[in-house]
Amino acid sequence: MTWDEYEQKIHSLGYGDDAIVVIKKAYLFAENTHKNEKRMSGDPYITHPLAVSIKIAELRLDQQTVSAALLHDVVEDHGITISNIEQEFGKEIAFLVDGVTKVDRIRYRGVERAVESIRKMFLALAEDIRVVIIKLMDRLHNMKTLEYVSAHKRKRIALETLEIFAPLADRLGMWELKAELEDLCFPYIYPEEYAWLTEQIKGKREISEQCLATLKPIVEAELTKENIKPVSITYRTKHLFSIWKKLVRNEMDFGRVLDLVGMRIVVESADDCYYAMGVIHKLWKPLPGRIKDYIALPKPNGYQSLHTTVIGPQKHIVDFQIRTVTMNYEAEYGIAAHWAYDASGKPKQAPRLDDKRYAWVRQLQEWHKSHHESSDEELAAIKIDFFKDRIFALTPKGDVIDLPEGATPIDFAYHIHSEIGDHMFGAKVNGKMVPFSYLLQLGDQVEIIVQKNKHPTSDWLDYAKTSIARNRIRGHLRKTGAIEAPKGKKQKILEAAVFAKDRVGLLKDIASVFTGLNINILGHKSDHQTKNFSRIILKFKPKKGLSQSILLTKIKKIPDVESVVIQEEK
Structure with missing residues (x-):
């Protein structure tokens, strides 16, 4: 150029x-x-x-x-x-x-x-x-x-x-x-999965785009009739990897991935967003549980929009996003939008890092100061704490607390302040007492109850998800002598990689083998799933006196299991 x-x-x-x-x-x-x-x-x-x-x-x-x-x-x-x-x-x-x-x-x-x-x-x-x-x-x-x-x-x-x-x-x-x-x-x-999904979605994409092309003038006409002037109406099929992740979560069943296609409506004001959603719901029936208001309750990264999924013509499932021009710009460019030039050609003021939306940057700095684990654990903790799917819960005052998916009230308490976590006595979620093991959900309002004489116990480690909470709990337990500071090499963790024909009940059958041998499964994940096969990886600590060959043989006897490999955790 x-x-x-x-x-x-x-x-x-x-x-x-x-x-x-x-x-x-x-x-x-x-x-x-x-x-x-x-x-x-x-x-x-x-x-x-x-x-x-x-x-x-x-x-x-x-x-x-x-x-x-x-x-x-x-x-x-x-x-x-x-x-x-x-x-x-x-x-x-x-x-x-x-x-x-x-x-x-x-x-x-x-x-x-x-x-x-x-x-x-x-x-x-x-x-x-x-x-x-x-x-x-x-x-x-x-x-x-x-x-x-x-x-x-x-x-x-x-x-x-x-x-x-x-x-x-x-x-x-x-x-x-x-x-x-x-x-x-x-x-x-995932080359095989990519090729398979590309082929699978080819026909669906063409049908979906035809459907959206038909819907667009209908939506435009109805909005105009209600005196709502759309700035733009665009449609697109979802990104391939996004579709793949939903398929994996839904056992590779296309019938359960409802939003393969989507339409985005951009209007002039937040009020028009709500009016436009009303128009959409008059035209087509919304699916229960699929209406999300990120305008009233933005995501932690600042994202704002209304989402709804409806049953369109010929029973096509269509996802709608409705937002203002500003919301749309910030949804596409995120924090970069804050440096954008305004209409006069002058750069806007850069965002401050004390903005609540970017508080996680400061949290990570603090996390680095207090983290003393080995690199394998450190990388795993970073991925869990800062890169995993997020949920956000609310304090009684309405402040948004950004946490990784799977977080508990203990994580919430330590996220607010270490002293609140250290003296946590109980937790109320949406006005009701919940156990420490409760998994926080999107939009939960959480109240932490504290007592001065309350202190962490070792069982809290079973419920704490984030490394910030776990490190603080461990630190307190070491000070009080409840657990010893780590010495020498930690106990090794093993992984059993099971490659098998995908079917209902497969994971349950594998888990029952571990249960029968009194082996505690520390975690599991599925990956490399194709149309017919999946690989399930289970993490566990070796049981003293038990030969790995016994475990290997028992898993191989499970119907549809093709191969099993047991090795130290990577």
Whole structure:
């Protein structure tokens, strides 16, 4: 892309002459630095920083961020220092380039490196989120050209993207980016499943798109009749990986994945959102339990919208999202929307990290200070605490508390304050007393009851999900001598990987073998599921005096089991 072509693109995105001067200087500097370099695809290397910077410009971020995106690879292996960048472009651009460079210096070679990478990224994020937005767009373009990378690296890079980068985009409210990253990872991590789903959905997608094309003018006419002026009405089929995750949760039954297609209605005001939902429900019957109001109760990442699923013509199930222009913009761009230029061409004020929506950034900083586990445990805890599916519950005052799915009242208490957790006596959820083992649900109102003389006991560890809560409980128990500080090597954990023909009751049959041998299952998961087969992985501690061959033989005798492998936890 020549400068003239690039300039035309940047101008079309609303950047003025003063911004163009700064960006052009960065463009020419990057072009000269990378002039003799090629990508793995054979393309000139400059195509990569150009692509990243255009994505940044499409987010309407400031000229400093666009320039830093152009320069994000010039420091490594070119004899150029951050001081050189500061002399040429000033402190702000140099700071952003330095932040991205520090993150990029981490090479992913196992768990230890992965943990270090996460640390670096979040520390950069906590100081200036623009650094991480550049890195996310860098990863997006690299995923789009992953086919040119050597085969042994593809899956590793894709897995890292799926487990770290996509959830990070989601936590920053950049939902469209998250979905795109997931779809790009899908064929590299689950190639057979990707091919199968693509084939399965081909016919359904065509029928669904025809249905939506028919519905659009009906919706538009009815809204107009009710004096609701839609800014836009668009429709789309859901992202492939999103559909796949729902299929896995629903035993690969397409009949239980209700929202393969969706329509998005953008209106002028929040009131119009509710009026529009009323119009939709007059036209078609809504499905029970599928109406969600994220306007009154936004998601922790700031997402706002109304969701409803209806039974449309010819019994087609259609998902509707209804939101305002501002809500739609923030749903697509998340935190990046806060740096966008306004109508006058001036950048909006950047969001403060004391905004409640981004409190998790501070939490992670505190978490790093207090965390002393080994890398395997640390990485697992990060994934559970910050990247797993989220739920949000409410304090009695209405404050939103963001927690991982599967969290309990104990996690809620420690999330508010360590002292509240340490002296927790009981919990009320929606006005009723619940046990410590209660799994919090979306929208629960939680009241923690405390007593000064109450302290953690070892059984609390059975109910605490988050590492923040577990670390605090362990710390208290060690102080009081209830448990000893860890010494030497921890007891090993084993994994039994069972490959079997998928059927109802399979997991129950496998679990009964463990129960019969008095082996406690620590956890299980299913993956690599295809149309007919699944792999179930069960974690357990070896039982003293019991030969693994006995367990192996008993599992193999279960009907439809094809193979079993028992090994130490990876």
